[in-house]
Amino acid sequence: MVGLTKKKERIDQLAASSATAVVDPTDVESSGGSILADAWRRLRVSPVFWIGAVIISVFVLIAIFADVIAPHDPGELLLRSQTRLARNQLAPPQPGFPLGGDQLGRDLFSRLVIGSRQTLLVGVFATLIGFTGGLILGTLAGAFGGKVDTVVMRLVDVLLSIPSLLLAISIAALFANPSQTSVIIAVSVVQIPVFARLLRGQMLAQRESDHVLAARALGVKRAPIVFRHMLPNSLSPVIVQATLVVAISIIDAAALSFLGLGSQSVKVPEWGQMLGEAQQKIDSYPHLAFWPAGCIIVVALGFTLLGESLREALDPKNRR
Amino acid sequence: MPLLEVEDLGVEFRRRGLEPFRAVDGVSFDVDPGQTVGLVGESGCGKSVTSLAIMRLLMPRGNRVTGRVSFDGTDLLRLPIRDMRDRRGRDLAMIFQDPLSSLNPVISIGLQVTEVLQRHRGMKQSAARAEARDLLDQVGIPDPDRRLKEYPHQLSGGMRQRALIAMAVACRPRLLIADEPTTALDVTIQAQILQLLGTLVRENGTALIMITHDLGVVAGLCDEVNVLYGGRIVERANRHELFATPQHPYTHGLLASIPRLDAPAGERLHPVQGSVSDNIPWTSACAFAPRCGNEVDRCRSASPELTAAPLGHGHQLRCFNPVLPDGAGVGATGGSAPVDSAGEAL
Numbered sequence: 001m002v003g004l005t006k007k008k009e010r011i012d013q014l015a016a017s018s019a020t021a022v023v024d025p026t027d028v029e030s031s032g033g034s035i036l037a038d039a040w041r042r043l044r045v046s047p048v049f050w051i052g053a054v055i056i057s058v059f060v061l062i063a064i065f066a067d068v069i070a071p072h073d074p075g076e077l078l079l080r081s082q083t084r085l086a087r088n089q090l091a092p093p094q095p096g097f098p099l100g101g102d103q104l105g106r107d108l109f110s111r112l113v114i115g116s117r118q119t120l121l122v123g124v125f126a127t128l129i130g131f132t133g134g135l136i137l138g139t140l141a142g143a144f145g146g147k148v149d150t151v152v153m154r155l156v157d158v159l160l161s162i163p164s165l166l167l168a169i170s171i172a173a174l175f176a177n178p179s180q181t182s183v184i185i186a187v188s189v190v191q192i193p194v195f196a197r198l199l200r201g202q203m204l205a206q207r208e209s210d211h212v213l214a215a216r217a218l219g220v221k222r223a224p225i226v227f228r229h230m231l232p233n234s235l236s237p238v239i240v241q242a243t244l245v246v247a248i249s250i251i252d253a254a255a256l257s258f259l260g261l262g263s264q265s266v267k268v269p270e271w272g273q274m275l276g277e278a279q280q281k282i283d284s285y286p287h288l289a290f291w292p293a294g295c296i297i298v299v300a301l302g303f304t305l306l307g308e309s310l311r312e313a314l315d316p317k318n319r320r
Numbered sequence: 321m322p323l324l325e326v327e328d329l330g331v332e333f334r335r336r337g338l339e340p341f342r343a344v345d346g347v348s349f350d351v352d353p354g355q356t357v358g359l360v361g362e363s364g365c366g367k368s369v370t371s372l373a374i375m376r377l378l379m380p381r382g383n384r385v386t387g388r389v390s391f392d393g394t395d396l397l398r399l400p401i402r403d404m405r406d407r408r409g410r411d412l413a414m415i416f417q418d419p420l421s422s423l424n425p426v427i428s429i430g431l432q433v434t435e436v437l438q439r440h441r442g443m444k445q446s447a448a449r450a451e452a453r454d455l456l457d458q459v460g461i462p463d464p465d466r467r468l469k470e471y472p473h474q475l476s477g478g479m480r481q482r483a484l485i486a487m488a489v490a491c492r493p494r495l496l497i498a499d500e501p502t503t504a505l506d507v508t509i510q511a512q513i514l515q516l517l518g519t520l521v522r523e524n525g526t527a528l529i530m531i532t533h534d535l536g537v538v539a540g541l542c543d544e545v546n547v548l549y550g551g552r553i554v555e556r557a558n559r560h561e562l563f564a565t566p567q568h569p570y571t572h573g574l575l576a577s578i579p580r581l582d583a584p585a586g587e588r589l590h591p592v593q594g595s596v597s598d599n600i601p602w603t604s605a606c607a608f609a610p611r612c613g614n615e616v617d618r619c620r621s622a623s624p625e626l627t628a629a630p631l632g633h634g635h636q637l638r639c640f641n642p643v644l645p646d647g648a649g650v651g652a653t654g655g656s657a658p659v660d661s662a663g664e665a666l
């Protein structure tokens with residue numbers, strides 16, 4: 001229960017921090033362009049943003065060009081002859097194999113490189129699905145209010161009251177054949193209520209805002225009120241949250257794979273799965289766990305930094 | 321026949337766990353076509369709530385609106401909400417106090433103006449664009465082509481209010497409600513905006529409800545004036561009567577609080593003492609009694625009705641002990657001769 005209150009508080013804080021994101025009564029005639037241009041001006045000078053952006057760019061580039069970068073097939077047991085588990089012996093780093101082989105004699109470096117794809121896939125798709133689901137529910141609740149709002153928010157609160165990883169594990173466990181798809185679904189469903197609650201709070205604030213009142217006074221119909229006047233003004237904290245959710249999804253997905261609820265494919269490497277396999281031999285070969293864990297942490301950090309810098313840039317308190 | 325007849329309008333806010341609060345209480349007034357009617361009173365007296373109730377813009381829950389608002393013979397309060405939406409912006413429009421927050425920050429001025437034109441006048445995008453340009457030009461925005469592409473935060477306060485006025489008059493509404501349209505602006509710009517409103521209203525024959533707490537605005541613009549106090553009209557007169565023979569102690573106080581250029585240097589202003597928080601309910605008293613210099617015994621035991629004033633034609637008053645000219649020159653605190661109000665029909 002404490003967890004729920006904290007989660008709600010955090011979401012509401014986020015909401016409050018940008019509820020009035022663009023209203024600055026003291027502003028006379030500023031020279032800047034749109035709100036985005038304004039945010040960009042502040043992002044440009046933020047080291048946090050640049051660190052995050054560089055990490056993410058490198059990671060995305062690696063994922064895209066993984067085939068070219070990876071020197072070997074990640075599934076082939078190329079170094080099996082040098083691998084003697086019984087004698088605690090793994091293939092050491094050598095020309096063409098910068099990180100050596102894993103417990104089965106596959107090229108560790110190639111596995112990491114190709115594994116980035118799965119991680120990117122999970123991060124992006126889980127966030128997209130969570131975002132879309134939250135967008136629909138949050139818009140419904142915020143636009144209609146009343147009974148629709150009550151019903152949607154009850155559902156959201158129930159989902160939020162379950163610790164997110166536990167919920168993701170339960171959902172993932174429902175699938176007979178665990179796969180990357182089941183991981184994505186489990187991880188994204190957990191994020192839907194977070195997005196929904198955040199957006200709903202923003203929409204409710206917008207509903208009472210002056211410019212929506214002014215639009216209503218001009219007879220603007222309901223659909224454009226919601227989609228042109230309320231929704232676009234509600235999105236900035238949700239977009240910030242989406243960036244953070246990429247990081248959360250990557251970690252959650254890794255956790256599911258680690259627990260054996262992810263892809264069972266021997267051919268397609270995945271960082272969480274690699275970590276899970278390394279765990280059995282962690283005393284003897286800590287580096288097998290170190291590399292995938294390090295990658296997960298760095299990438300998650302990249303998205304977190306980006307998200308935090310975006311929030312700073314969009315925060316009304318930081319406007320001049 | 322009046323264009324707008326507000327009859328016995330009441331708005332009661334109900335919040336769970338709170339006493340119901342009557343923000344507007346039995347307000348009645350008429351607006352003739354092309355006429356400018358003022359709604360005057362200090363903060364919290366119910367001016368905005370009255371206008372929002374007329375436009376049916378109050379949130380659907382948490383309040384109860386009673387009475388009749390007949391516009392051109394149709395009772396707006398009983399109109400299906402879809403029909404009301406069709407009328408807003410077309411037959412009656414509104415201008416608000418804070419021009420920046422009344423504009424949508426994420427879409428361009430052009431889009432916001434054309435939205436109204438497309439909605440009510442069924443214009444195509446290109447025609448609406450051209451018309452929007454003309455409208456901005458009409459309301460005195462220089463370089464309208466450039467401004468159409470800009471966002472609200474790129475405009476100055478005065479220009480934002482001009483843009484909002486352009487949207488409000490885009491469909492030539494027959495009634496315009498301006499809720500303190502100049503309060504958020506610089507003094508010099510205030511005058512320009514008022515002048516613009518005056519011109520537009522005159523040229524288009526639009527009726528205007530001017531909401532303000534500034535009697536200077538009333539003096540310059542309004543034909544008829546309603547003074548509101550604690551959700552009720554306490555005095556109503558045409559502009560000349562009101563300024564010549566204000567009879568309600570509250571109006572008197574308001575007038576006395578206007579700084580006069582010809583006043584001797586060092587003379588103190590006479591703002592109405594106290595604040596709205598001193599109000600007592602109208603139910604069995606005069607809500608103004610705690611702040612009134614003319615208070616008599618009856619003021620705390622009976623509620624005054626709006627009746628014909630002792631002086632003037634069509635001048636109406638809600639007071640047991642009005643301020644009469646022999647006591648003139650003094651503010652609300654001044655002791656004018658107590659008048660037996662037996663002559664008033666109660």
Ligand SMILES: Nc1ncnc2c1ncn2[C@@H]1O[C@H](COP(=O)(O)OP(=O)(O)OP(=O)(O)O)[C@@H](O)[C@H]1O
Binds near residue numbers: 341369
């Ligand atoms: N939604 C609401 N719920 C409860 N009370 C309200 C609500 N809106 C307004 N009120 C109350 O109704 C009274 C009248 O408010 P209103 O906004 O009409 O004042 P006003 O005359 O426009 O003042 P101002 O000059 O400050 O704009 C106030 O006491 C206010 O607190």
Ligand code: SF4
Binds near residue numbers: 608610612619
């Ligand atoms: S004299 Fe009495 S009725 Fe008139 S305003 Fe003062 S308190 Fe109210």
Ligand SMILES: [Mg+2]
Binds near residue numbers: 367368369499500
């Ligand atoms: Mg007001």
